[in-house]
Amino acid sequence: VKKSVEASLKNPWFGSPTAVTVRDASTGTVLYEHDSSKATTPASVTKLASAFAIAHSKLDLDKGLTTRATLEGSTVELVAGGDMTLAEGTGDA
Numbered sequence: 001v002k003k004s005v006e007a008s009l010k011n012p013w014f015g016s017p018t019a020v021t022v023r024d025a026s027t028g029t030v031l032y033e034h035d036s037s038k039a040t041t042p043a044s045v046t047k048l049a050s051a052f053a054i055a056h057s058k059l060d061l062d063k064g065l066t067t068r069a070t071l072e073g074s075t076v077e078l079v080a081g082g083d084m085t086l087a088e089g090t091g092d093a
Contacts, residue, residue: 067079
């Protein structure tokens, strides 16, 4: 993991500063960190919107949503679980 992530971080496309945390999805064990405690600008507006929605929702923040990974050929796709609209009682789980 370290070798792969560090090679990617050398790509100028990522810009600077870049902070990374890679965790084992099953155990939560940190597999790699780079400047993970450094305050940085989120990589997308979607992350800002998600953070706002979570902060103002009634979600139990101690309970995670299930995300699964699928592999087709050489393509890995992450499939998020839970109610993507955060519409308690009315959303589509």
